[in-house]
Amino acid sequence: MQPLPKWADATLVPLLSILIAFAISGVVILAIGKDPVEATKVMVTGALGSTYGWGYTLYYATSFTFTGLAVAVAFHAGLFNIGGEGQATLGGLGVALVLLHMAWPHWSLALLAAMAGAMAFGAAWALLPAWLQARRGSHIVITTIMFNFIAAALLNYILVNVLRPTGQMDPATARFAADLALPKLHEMLGWLGIPFARRTPANLGLVVALAAAVLVWGLLWHTRLGFQLRAFGKSEPAARYAGISPVRVTLYAMLISGALAGLMAVNTVMGEQQRLVMNAAGGAGFIGIAVALMGRSHPLGVVLAALLFGFLYQGGAEMAIWMQIPRELIVVIQALVILFTGALDNMVRMPVAWAFRLLRGGR
Numbered sequence: 001m002q003p004l005p006k007w008a009d010a011t012l013v014p015l016l017s018i019l020i021a022f023a024i025s026g027v028v029i030l031a032i033g034k035d036p037v038e039a040t041k042v043m044v045t046g047a048l049g050s051t052y053g054w055g056y057t058l059y060y061a062t063s064f065t066f067t068g069l070a071v072a073v074a075f076h077a078g079l080f081n082i083g084g085e086g087q088a089t090l091g092g093l094g095v096a097l098v099l100l101h102m103a104w105p106h107w108s109l110a111l112l113a114a115m116a117g118a119m120a121f122g123a124a125w126a127l128l129p130a131w132l133q134a135r136r137g138s139h140i141v142i143t144t145i146m147f148n149f150i151a152a153a154l155l156n157y158i159l160v161n162v163l164r165p166t167g168q169m170d171p172a173t174a175r176f177a178a179d180l181a182l183p184k185l186h187e188m189l190g191w192l193g194i195p196f197a198r199r200t201p202a203n204l205g206l207v208v209a210l211a212a213a214v215l216v217w218g219l220l221w222h223t224r225l226g227f228q229l230r231a232f233g234k235s236e237p238a239a240r241y242a243g244i245s246p247v248r249v250t251l252y253a254m255l256i257s258g259a260l261a262g263l264m265a266v267n268t269v270m271g272e273q274q275r276l277v278m279n280a281a282g283g284a285g286f287i288g289i290a291v292a293l294m295g296r297s298h299p300l301g302v303v304l305a306a307l308l309f310g311f312l313y314q315g316g317a318e319m320a321i322w323m324q325i326p327r328e329l330i331v332v333i334q335a336l337v338i339l340f341t342g343a344l345d346n347m348v349r350m351p352v353a354w355a356f357r358l359l360r361g362g363r
Contacts, residue, residue, distance in 0.1 A: 122262015
């Protein structure tokens, strides 16, 4: 079978998968007695029809970009990092410790320190599963998913017994200093004379996420380490024969992956909540798996897939409010997108490949 053109594999197959997922979602909406056309209008308008909707869509997309990049880096090394949720959770702890216990004269310096803390804690949480995989043969899927639960329990203990201010019932840290708040998207666009809704959480983390995507692209395709990661992911025996150390590649891939997942906390903890609360990651670590799958583990694809899932989150919330559709139905739509772009990818790919063979005049 002739391979699909790169443009078709990167765009046409995912687009058809999304359309099929949305079509089935429409049937589900119709089955509960709602109008799927009206639901689609509400979803699109709520997520993309105003700067207010765009603000929330971009905020969610920022978090998903970080976790999607984290999973993508591990994918390229042949590793399935399901621990992004726990790594992002501990990344939030790194941000909180840096901002609460050190004085910063300006938010820009605090941002650099928060990024360093988030990456360090996220990478540290990925280190032990990586070492167990590289040295002991423990499967990375099992160890990383177990570490998610450990991270949640650890954060719960720390927030309740260590970082919670005296007299406060809420399991959360104190608020960070007001002058350490990251600029919001409406402020940054205001500098350029572009009006934007004020009451949205989108912030400078969006720029950091886009910069991280560019850096990951440069790492994977323009550095020696990136070549080693991709070679190891394609064929471990061939990589060994070429002198690439499996232990080194596994450790480096997971450290980078954990650092990227931890970096998500800059968007949520520093950029929006301005304190550390329970469940600060909000499931973004798991959504990152779908984002990486749909984006074909390419940074540009990850950014576009993160934007799609940001649209689903914000549009789904609007649909739940205005059409009285259960919020759980949005989870169903997300699951269908994941199903068709991941597990049932070949079901879409094979007919597309068959159509291209006909266009080429093949038998």
